[in-house]
Amino acid sequence: MLRRDPKCTLCKLHSTAKTVCLLGTGPSRCDVMVIGEAPGRYEDEKGQAFVGQAGRLLTDSLERAGINREDCYITNAVNCRPPDNRTPTKAEIRACKKWLEYQIAMVKPKYVLLLGNVPLLAALGTTGIRKARGKPVEKDGIIYLPTYHPAYILREPGQAAIFELDLATFHKIIDFGGIPEERELDYIIVDNDQRFEAMLKDLRGAVSSDLETTGLYPWAEGSRIVSIGFGTPRHQWIIPGETTSQWTRKQLEEMVERITERLDGCYLVGHNWKFDALWMRVRFGVEWVAQFDTMLAHFLLDENDQHGLKYLAQKFLGAPDWDVSKDVKMGWSPKMAKYHAHDLFYTLRLKQYFAKRLALDPEVKRVFEKIMMPCVELFTNAEFRGVYIDTPKMDEAEAYLRNELETARKELVKWGPDINWRSAKQVAELLFDRLEIEVIEMTKGGGRSVSESVIKRIDHPVASAMLKYRAADKQLSSFIEGWKPFLVNSRLHPSFKLHGTVTGRLSCEHPNLQQVPRDKRIRSLITAPPGWTLLECDLSQIELRIAAELSGERNMIYAFTHGIDVHWLTAIREIARGGGLVHEVMTTAKKYIELKQGAVTYITKNKVDASKLNYGDAIQIMLEMGPDNAASLLEDWKELRKKAKAVNFGYLYGMWWKKFKIYARDNYGVNVSDEQAADSRKAFFENYPDLPAWHDRQRKFVRAEGYVRTLSGRKRRLPQAMSRDNTLERQEAERQAINSPVQSFANELNLMAALQVREEYPRNVLHIVGTVHDAILFEVRDDYVERVTRRVLEVMSGPRLLKDFEIEMSVPIEAEAKIGPWGSGKDLHKWLSQ
DNA sequence: TTTGGCGGCGCG
DNA sequence: AAAGCGCGCCGCCAAA
Numbered sequence: 001m002l003r004r005d006p007k008c009t010l011c012k013l014h015s016t017a018k019t020v021c022l023l024g025t026g027p028s029r030c031d032v033m034v035i036g037e038a039p040g041r042y043e044d045e046k047g048q049a050f051v052g053q054a055g056r057l058l059t060d061s062l063e064r065a066g067i068n069r070e071d072c073y074i075t076n077a078v079n080c081r082p083p084d085n086r087t088p089t090k091a092e093i094r095a096c097k098k099w100l101e102y103q104i105a106m107v108k109p110k111y112v113l114l115l116g117n118v119p120l121l122a123a124l125g126t127t128g129i130r131k132a133r134g135k136p137v138e139k140d141g142i143i144y145l146p147t148y149h150p151a152y153i154l155r156e157p158g159q160a161a162i163f164e165l166d167l168a169t170f171h172k173i174i175d176f177g178g179i180p181e182e183r184e185l186d187y188i189i190v191d192n193d194q195r196f197e198a199m200l201k202d203l204r205g206a207v208s209s210d211l212e213t214t215g216l217y218p219w220a221e222g223s224r225i226v227s228i229g230f231g232t233p234r235h236q237w238i239i240p241g242e243t244t245s246q247w248t249r250k251q252l253e254e255m256v257e258r259i260t261e262r263l264d265g266c267y268l269v270g271h272n273w274k275f276d277a278l279w280m281r282v283r284f285g286v287e288w289v290a291q292f293d294t295m296l297a298h299f300l301l302d303e304n305d306q307h308g309l310k311y312l313a314q315k316f317l318g319a320p321d322w323d324v325s326k327d328v329k330m331g332w333s334p335k336m337a338k339y340h341a342h343d344l345f346y347t348l349r350l351k352q353y354f355a356k357r358l359a360l361d362p363e364v365k366r367v368f369e370k371i372m373m374p375c376v377e378l379f380t381n382a383e384f385r386g387v388y389i390d391t392p393k394m395d396e397a398e399a400y401l402r403n404e405l406e407t408a409r410k411e412l413v414k415w416g417p418d419i420n421w422r423s424a425k426q427v428a429e430l431l432f433d434r435l436e437i438e439v440i441e442m443t444k445g446g447g448r449s450v451s452e453s454v455i456k457r458i459d460h461p462v463a464s465a466m467l468k469y470r471a472a473d474k475q476l477s478s479f480i481e482g483w484k485p486f487l488v489n490s491r492l493h494p495s496f497k498l499h500g501t502v503t504g505r506l507s508c509e510h511p512n513l514q515q516v517p518r519d520k521r522i523r524s525l526i527t528a529p530p531g532w533t534l535l536e537c538d539l540s541q542i543e544l545r546i547a548a549e550l551s552g553e554r555n556m557i558y559a560f561t562h563g564i565d566v567h568w569l570t571a572i573r574e575i576a577r578g579g580g581l582v583h584e585v586m587t588t589a590k591k592y593i594e595l596k597q598g599a600v601t602y603i604t605k606n607k608v609d610a611s612k613l614n615y616g617d618a619i620q621i622m623l624e625m626g627p628d629n630a631a632s633l634l635e636d637w638k639e640l641r642k643k644a645k646a647v648n649f650g651y652l653y654g655m656w657w658k659k660f661k662i663y664a665r666d667n668y669g670v671n672v673s674d675e676q677a678a679d680s681r682k683a684f685f686e687n688y689p690d691l692p693a694w695h696d697r698q699r700k701f702v703r704a705e706g707y708v709r710t711l712s713g714r715k716r717r718l719p720q721a722m723s724r725d726n727t728l729e730r731q732e733a734e735r736q737a738i739n740s741p742v743q744s745f746a747n748e749l750n751l752m753a754a755l756q757v758r759e760e761y762p763r764n765v766l767h768i769v770g771t772v773h774d775a776i777l778f779e780v781r782d783d784y785v786e787r788v789t790r791r792v793l794e795v796m797s798g799p800r801l802l803k804d805f806e807i808e809m810s811v812p813i814e815a816e817a818k819i820g821p822w823g824s825g826k827d828l829h830k831w832l833s834q
Numbered sequence: 835t836t837t838g839g840c841g842g843c844g845c846g
Numbered sequence: 847a848a849a850g851c852g853c854g855c856c857g858c859c860a861a862a
Contacts, residue, residue, distance in 0.1 A: 835858105835862100836861105836862080837861085837862075838859105838860095838861090838862100839858105839859090839860090839861105840855095840857105840858085840859090840860105841856105841857095841858085842855105842856085843854105843855090843856090844853100844854085844855085844856100845852100845853080845854090846851100846852080846853085
């Protein structure tokens with residue numbers, strides 16, 4: 001056991017220090033050692049190292065990096081306090097080095113963190129912390145990582161990020177058991193049978209896999225897999241693929257088959273695995289299921305960051321930039337093999353690291369394991385199946401739209417024969433310069449806006465032709481022409497990105513299935529092939545239900561538990577308050593009573609007679625009959641509900657009345673006065689009095705913590721909310737803190753249901769072909785439509801996975817089904833009676 | 835010739 | 847003073 005020497009006289013510091021030879025603290029034998037500069041005033045007084053402000057910062061930062069201070073031996077390069085807070089001199093460092101060597105000999109650390117220039121000089125004999133920091137150095141079998149001293153961070157808070165990054169690097173080194181970038185790859189090109197057999201034997205435990213391909217779209221003409229790779233903790237195996245002459249097609253197929261068997265017992269790791277799984281499915285017809293996707297793991301750990309493999313490897317593992325040019329990646333070469341080996345190597349290493357990070361947050365980990373990873377497989381299948389397109393109908397739609405476009409164009413050329421009507425700039429010049437129409441709005445970039453909202457307000461014959469042109473042009477270019485390049489055997493294969501949004505919703509591209517117009521002419525092009533039926537099931541009013549659940553809003557909860565449509569409730573309450581539409585309310589209510597052959601009973605159990613109907617009762621009856629009944633009696637009510645829906649979402653998520661004014665004008669051509677608009681907002685919160693407190697709770701939480709969580713535990717990090725000043729960014733973050741848990745959980749419910757339904761039916765009966773935020777699209781075999789529809793609605797109103805997440809909802813969840821071509825499907829009742 | 839920002843607009 | 851949230855795609859246009 002090492003003994004300190006309070007009578008040490010190796011340098012002059014003993015004469016001024018209160019505590020002479022203040023040695024370190026921590027386990028006398030451990031892997032990790034931290035070396036600081038010298039005791040400060042507080043340490044000197046206390047006789048204990050690293051207990052001041054800088055010590056606390058060190059402890060916190062170590063913890064954030066995943067290192068427990070208790071597991072480290074912490075000491076200083078110089079063990080007596082230099083007077084006047086000066087740094088130790090070189091001579092003092094040299095003199096005290098003996099003590100440092102004793103301590104190292106005792107502790108026998110594998111990894112040493114050097115805090116600042118003084119320990120850098122003491123341990124490695126070099127100076128220049130700015131250059132040396134962040135770069136690990138190996139000496140006498142010990143890995144040293146220099147970084148700044150925490151005291152420097154206290155003085156220069158701007159350097160905190162770098163300090164944290166270095167500590168993260170340090171953690172990685174500990175975790176990895178060495179300096180990542182210095183550890184050599186050991187890759188083997190599988191170019192003969194012996195190597196293939198050796199590879200199979202090596203495929204056990206955690207195995208990373210990755211493909212190199214000729215492109216991004218596996219259905220494209222000439223798409224091929226260039227190489228198939230596997231990474232183990234021992235080797236990286238690269239199999240020359242379809243574009244090489246190393247193996248015949250038959251040999252490759254046999255190899256893939258044997259690998260498939262072997263992978264059964266492995267823990268398969270991929271980065272954006274859906275991509276690779278899809279390629280293997282398309283090119284070889286095999287289904288390789290991964291247990292860990294490093295891209296999705298990082299997405300859950302930081303949704304605000306990028307998730308590319310190279311970026312992450314460099315950020316977390318200190319990897320070099322191993323990227324090569326595009327043409328190297330697309331063709332087989334030794335250079336490409338090495339590149340491929342890097343992908344495999346770092347995918348496996350990232351898995352080690354992210355698995356530990358996920359383990360620190362069990363809630364997020366559960367989302368990863370129970371939702372994200374199962375969804376990788378679900379969407380691989382959805383994308384592989386694709387959506388079926390009614391191509392003859394598509395041709396008809398195209399002809400119709402081309403005709404529309406031409407008609408509009410003929411009208412437009414009367415006003416500007418030489419104008420490119422797709423150019424906002426040229427249109428603005430025509431309208432506001434040549435035709436001298438008054439400028440109505442400016443764009444964000446300072447141009448004169450020619451948006452739909454502006455054109456609608458222009459009283460000139462050119463305006464209506466413009467709107468017609470735009471509508472036809474948009475549909476034609478985005479949904480007819482835009483789809484053609486992706487059409488393969490009458491199917492589109494959109495790509496769903498599980499990491500596509502900060503809230504956890506999916507995004508979709510190539511093409512985007514989630515932005516298909518509701519216009520039947522386009523939407524109904526998506527259908528099912530003969531023998532199958534398209535089924536769409538959506539969670540009704542799901543965001544409002546979740547908002548009601550989270551806020552505990554009494555009126556919303558009442559409405560949902562009593563089967564009242566909340567958008568309708570808002571609409572009716574607004575009418576009752578404003579006192580408008582008296583005539584319409586009375587006649588609709590009367591008609592309803594007559595329809596019901598006399599008296600009706602409404603929720604308050606009062607009996608109402610048509611002849612003695614008063615306005616208050618009429619309002620109650622309107623509420624009870626709901627929007628569909630009302631609309632069947634008077635068309636106008638449909639619009640009204642739509643308007644209320646926008647009001648609900650707008651005000652719910654923090655919209656201000658000024659925006660409501662704009663909304664009312666653009667969507668309903670209603671010019672609302674400032675007073676009316678402000679009043680409508682007030683009324684909304686009077687109708688739903690518990691919402692403000694929920695808004696406040698969310699704001700307070702996000703300001704204090706810098707994040708919010710969904711019911712499932714998924715995190716939305718909003719560091720901007722922690723700003724001390726009430727900046728625009730902070731307010732934005734606060735609104736996101738309100739919206740995010742709602743939007744996020746709505747999506748998760750949808751995914752939970754999709755996962756369960758998929759599990760319950762085999763693929764010869766049902767395919768999920770896509771999701772649209774709160775809806776699932778299926779293809780169902782004709783003879784199963786009724787059974788499946790009933791079951792899907794059941795599952796969506798309470799997926800089993802909620803139990804795994806210990807979520808109990810007091811607000812009921814309901815789902816609706818539409819059977820038939822998308823956008824023109826019928827509900828089950830109508831479908832059965834056809 | 836390619837890239838990125840912008841305006842505009844489709845969806846939940 | 848200013849205040850819904852979340853996306854992708856099209857074409858234009860200027861810069862590289």
